[in-house]
Amino acid sequence: MVARRTLGILFGGRSAEHEVSVQSAASIWRAVDRSKYEVVPIAISKAGKWTAGMSPLAVLEVGAVVPEPEQAQDPACALAGVDIAFPVLHGPYGEDGTIQGMLEILDIPYVGAGVLASSLCLDKAMAKLVFAQCGFPQGPFLTFHRNYCRQQPAAVLRAVEDQLGFPCFVKPANMGSSVGISKVHIPDRLPQALELAADYDSKIVIEAFIDGREIECSVLGNEQPMASVPGEILPDAEFYDYQAKYVSDSQVLIPAPLTPQQVANVQQLAIDVFTAAGCSGLARVDFFLRNSDGQLLLNEVNTMPGFTRISAYPKLWEASGLAYSQLVDELVVLALERYAERR
Numbered sequence: 001m002v003a004r005r006t007l008g009i010l011f012g013g014r015s016a017e018h019e020v021s022v023q024s025a026a027s028i029w030r031a032v033d034r035s036k037y038e039v040v041p042i043a044i045s046k047a048g049k050w051t052a053g054m055s056p057l058a059v060l061e062v063g064a065v066v067p068e069p070e071q072a073q074d075p076a077c078a079l080a081g082v083d084i085a086f087p088v089l090h091g092p093y094g095e096d097g098t099i100q101g102m103l104e105i106l107d108i109p110y111v112g113a114g115v116l117a118s119s120l121c122l123d124k125a126m127a128k129l130v131f132a133q134c135g136f137p138q139g140p141f142l143t144f145h146r147n148y149c150r151q152q153p154a155a156v157l158r159a160v161e162d163q164l165g166f167p168c169f170v171k172p173a174n175m176g177s178s179v180g181i182s183k184v185h186i187p188d189r190l191p192q193a194l195e196l197a198a199d200y201d202s203k204i205v206i207e208a209f210i211d212g213r214e215i216e217c218s219v220l221g222n223e224q225p226m227a228s229v230p231g232e233i234l235p236d237a238e239f240y241d242y243q244a245k246y247v248s249d250s251q252v253l254i255p256a257p258l259t260p261q262q263v264a265n266v267q268q269l270a271i272d273v274f275t276a277a278g279c280s281g282l283a284r285v286d287f288f289l290r291n292s293d294g295q296l297l298l299n300e301v302n303t304m305p306g307f308t309r310i311s312a313y314p315k316l317w318e319a320s321g322l323a324y325s326q327l328v329d330e331l332v333v334l335a336l337e338r339y340a341e342r343r
């Protein structure tokens with residue numbers, strides 16, 4: 001009999017998406033094939049304190065948040081004995097290359113994108129610049145440092161009026177789950193939207209409003225990635241904000257009602273973007289399908305998308321013929337493959 005390998009599930013974390021991570025980790029926890037893997041949970045509190053041995057189910061029993069431990073563990077100690085890591089962490093300090101870099105240093109194979117792809121995709125400003133360079137279709141955007149927004153508000157307003165118009169979207173470069181994002185309808189509201197975004201990051205992205213449908217596609221693989229059937233988000237709000245994502249009744253249509261040609265375009269662009277960003281394992285690539293002309297526009301790449309049983313990423317795979325537990329299994333295999341390849 002082959003010895004079972006130890007799979008460490010890292011969850012919680014310091015980002016605003018802590019609660020989402022706990023939910024995702026609980027779903028993964030239940031789905032791992034125990035005949036193949038021994039599972040070790042590693043809980044990370046909002047303050048960034050690590051505790052090995054507290055399962056996501058135990059965390060859910062006491063609330064949705066990892067309790068602050070009285071005595072924190074050293075991260076390297078918490079990871080001792082872990083053969084493969086599954087960092088089910090969203091946003092800063094989880095999806096941004098920092099944990100990935102630590103796992104590289106500790107020489108532990110891990111699920112998902114590596115250091116550069118993670119940090120690139122979490123930084124909307126850098127990602128947009130790189131994707132523009134690749135020639136991928138995107139809506140008009142501007143990026144600013146928050147200091148510039150504070151010191152030159154009139155210049156920022158002029159640039160927005162000249163190049164984007166209203167409504168526009170103001171976003172911190174490095175968040176997720178719509179945290180810190182505002183839809184700004186009139187110039188008067190721009191300063192407060194910029195201040196909100198500046199609370200979360202020093203870099204701010206402003207985008208022209210795209211009147212279109214929201215389409216998502218799940219990608220799985222390493223150097224030969226596959227794309228799932230696309231889905232369509234029907235936000236139960238003016239846009240897909242935090243509330244609409246996790247609290248109210250937003251729907252995802254799976255599969256998205258698209259023509260075969262549109263499906264092929266979405267899948268091809270999703271794979272091209274995944275490859276250009278240097279992703280591995282998984283990513284959900286999000287698009288807009290503009291109403292006026294049917295143009296497909298790239299919105300963003302999530303290298304660790306929500307992963308509960310009802311999240312779009314696994315749901316899209318389910319509709320493509322890959323069940324949740326098989327997906328989890330495949331991700332671990334891909335992590336080991338990538339690790340072996342890099343050695």
Ligand SMILES: Nc1ncnc2c1ncn2[C@@H]1O[C@H](COP(=O)(O)OP(=O)(O)O)[C@@H](O)[C@H]1O
Nearest residue numbers: 169175176177178179207208209210239240300
């Ligand atoms: N330029 C835009 N035009 C129209 N809607 C947008 C635009 N940018 C963002 N949105 C809306 O805001 C939501 C969140 O924005 P997104 O860039 O995906 O950030 P996050 O990383 O937080 O998911 C999108 O799902 C969409 O509903």
Ligand SMILES: [Mg+2]
Nearest residue numbers: 177178286300
């Ligand atoms: Mg998004």
